Amino acid sequence: MRKVLALCMALLLLAAASEERSIGVDNCTELFRTDARAFAARTKEMRMAVELIDSTDARSIENAKEKLKDARVAYKRIAFFLEYFFFTSSRIYNRPPKNEIEEPHLEYAAPTGLQYIEALLFDDPATHQAELLQQCRFLETSAEDLPALLYHFKATDAQVLESVRLELIRVITLSITGFDAPLLKSGLEEGRESLMVIDAVLKPYMAHAKDDIVWKFLASCQVLLAKNNNFDTFDRLYFLTRYALPLQEHLGRMISRMGLEINEKGVLNYRAKNIFSPDAFTPAAFAQHKTGDSAWAKLGEMLFFETRLSANGTRSCASCHNPALHFTDGLPKSIGIHPGQAVRRNAPSLLYSAFQHAQFWDGRSKSLEDQVRTVIHDSLEMNGRPAELIRKMARKQPYRRLIREVAPHRRTLNDTVIYKAIAAYVRTLHPFRSDFDRYLAGDKNALNGRQVNGFNLFMGKAQCGTCHFAPLFNGLIPPTYTLTEFEILGTTLTEDLVNPKPDTDQGRFETRPTPYYRGAFKTPTVRNAAVTAPYMHNGSFGSLEKVMEFYDKGGGAGLGLDIPDQTLPAAPLNLSDEEKSDIIAFLHSLTDRL
Template structure:
């Protein structure tokens, strides 16, 4: 983690007061509060022990560092018992303890959040010279410890409902599957499996008031909870943890059974997140709500069909020779196979690689630098860009109005709209609606998760486990879409500086002159930062990166395994990717590539209208 976009509605949700009201019918609230009090006290005690361990760090004594790491891990394990509660009811307070270890920028207010808390301490302890950071470690430990002591004060006049409790647990399960077992919070400590087990224990305790009664719904939750906890406690090796087996045999069934229990108890509530609570699990095709993303509410059949027609219409370009499919070709998985696309003059090239449009709609920022916050804005920008389509809005509207079929299609797609039927606003909305349909999830991986155990090879399954664990791929490419949507709420889009060489060379890397998001927001921390794209269909969309500098997945894996640009010897002070080498073997990297191939959807031509 890394730099993120915080949409306006998310900021309002975070910084405004959420009101919680307890009713006499609520049976789980008192139990939850009791559990939180007890766990908060344990966390406070663990944080004091950690502070003492940091104080004991002595230069030249590696044992003092190992003791400090052990104390940090113990503190993190204690924190995981209260994380679900703090993140749901007191989000701003939770950031004191587990804030990402990189500077974050809250947009649009452009306020900085400096690294702080347990994640930052892990980074400092695993530095090449941790002794030099003793004072910083002490400062962080004191911040955590003093704040933890005051946790009970949060409960003053606290009120909640059973529906609130249940929603917090729904979200926690997603956090565990998409972040916990990946080691997202502290990849250096490799404590993600143990932390997930602690969280599961707390979920079990919080659900006891409901699980004490017998019904098919409670029996299923009890069974799968027990299986999850047993699996996590029996398989503790982070690098070799079988995430696929864990997810398919007990974790995802638990998520489904919890959803069934909540519905059975009539405790459904949706106050936040882009999650679809009616989906079976995190990897269901409908796990994320299209309506949660800009433009996702307008995806009617007539609108989508119109968008499909416009996508392939060369009348949108200035010379009548190009359309959206020129650079986003269906037979190439909506990319064009070029390092950077040809410009309108058919001689020069545009600055950046044309990424696949698959799953592009499920982001809160468009373009590599995120300068458009909606697909509609992105589409209009491309149409009018002199190097891309060089279209003239007035001329486009005249051409479309001259076509009686288009006049009827626009009228049908936008009935009763006060805006003239054929407009750039409507045109871009229609194309955006079509792009929203480009999220098929028809890959071998999706078939495997749906129950077809023959859909993936053993190498691909192992590659998934490595992708989600030792390879740290899933700490930036988050499940289920494997893009920069950050779990568990999926309401933020990440930007990363990988230290990507401009020349694509791993032996003699040269700095990239593309400043990335910095050109849009001239803030130092955005230097050379780019949006994290999906790796679904990555095997079908070579070349790679914003500049198209890597021609194979093997080069991409070698780059990440080396620690990005800084790991290769470059010196980029704003690189967000850890420069620590991953230590993946050649066979392990081959298996990750095999998994990426298992993320290839069925050929795009089957999705025409």
């Protein structure tokens, strides 16, 4: 009898647990099934509009663009689900409109999907009509099969909720910048649609948790986007601080209270208040080695200034990354071990460099440890022999105690201790102590009106935020931040933009020999950009004004240079002098107080 009762109790508990795990999974999958059919219908309408394109009828082209916008908005109702549960399938519909290289095997991926259709439509739709029709038919056929993805589909409430919270970050960092549709400028409308589907997915969870505050912020976000849908003039900072970031905070609290928090990617810290909080990222997700002990960072700080790491005792890490200069040296290209001889590229700031998945301008090192090793051994930079040095240091103050802490056994005492220690120190260099950070933390007097407007331009009309992604303002791609982006800008040899000459540095092509990496460089952070001139990989631009002029003209291709695979749009931004000045004012607000 006891065994029967125990079995019944176990079954009841199992049933209760099963019920608890599926608060909103069925609702979510049904929404996807319905919205997938609607998306398929929009792709059909888009294909039909493209078939009617007539080069002599401007209305036919505008109609095709409107149908593309309808398809894009419809896609946003299923994007969160596809990109989380079926990422490979999602790439069919919304990948960037450029030739992509899938690493590490350098597999080539041709442009396809809605973003590619946008690029063709805004170029010369009559000329590209055959390619447009091919793309439309492919999407239409693929979209019709989307409900089949649900065959034997299984998910948990925790996964559904993580997919939703990532979609909210996508709205905050990508939708309002126009990342997916820079020419249509439909980002605000798409962001509103994303929020509407988030609302629909969350309904059973909000009812279960009895949480009205999440619903209120969701509704407010949707209303604001509906009322202020002019892409160029939208006040993004107001939207973020008043509604979107509080929504992220309260959604996180609701998920945590329900005990349904998971983190499948591990880069984001979901316990942070919001994506702009100083603790929004998990440093360990970028670390090759676990060196969390403060002794590692203390040892690394000492070694950072140690000239004996260089062959002739004249150079240290701080020689090119001076803390007083926000960890740069103020030179176009740093001076290396040989007096008067410059190294190949500009020394970027080390601040926030820990939040990257690739190091150096060309991304050839996958870790800070490997970067340190490479610099110390480089014959132009330090030309050091650290293996011989570390054992000598271990016998002398002030290194002895710290080295024994990190390498208590003699057999572990080798040059890797140096690389790990310096990398551990560099990982502490993310202060988040700028006026912009104070503003996001609640001090509304930290920014002036020009800086606020500059942020809105940076994240909107000027399209800066489509490569320098918030909140780090570097090439770490939202919403999962698991990839580092490389761009081909057509950077000129000098800052003479009247008679531009191409720079011959091949960039990432040198270590990843594919044509679509020729001249590609990592997108650095623009935090502290106002105090870390000169700029670009070759230090060719001496002022932010010149940088803004270069981008405003469409990079190298926009200046008339032959840059066939440039990833920066070549069309001019047509920014006014006042708008450029406001963007520069915003960049000044990103200067950390060290």
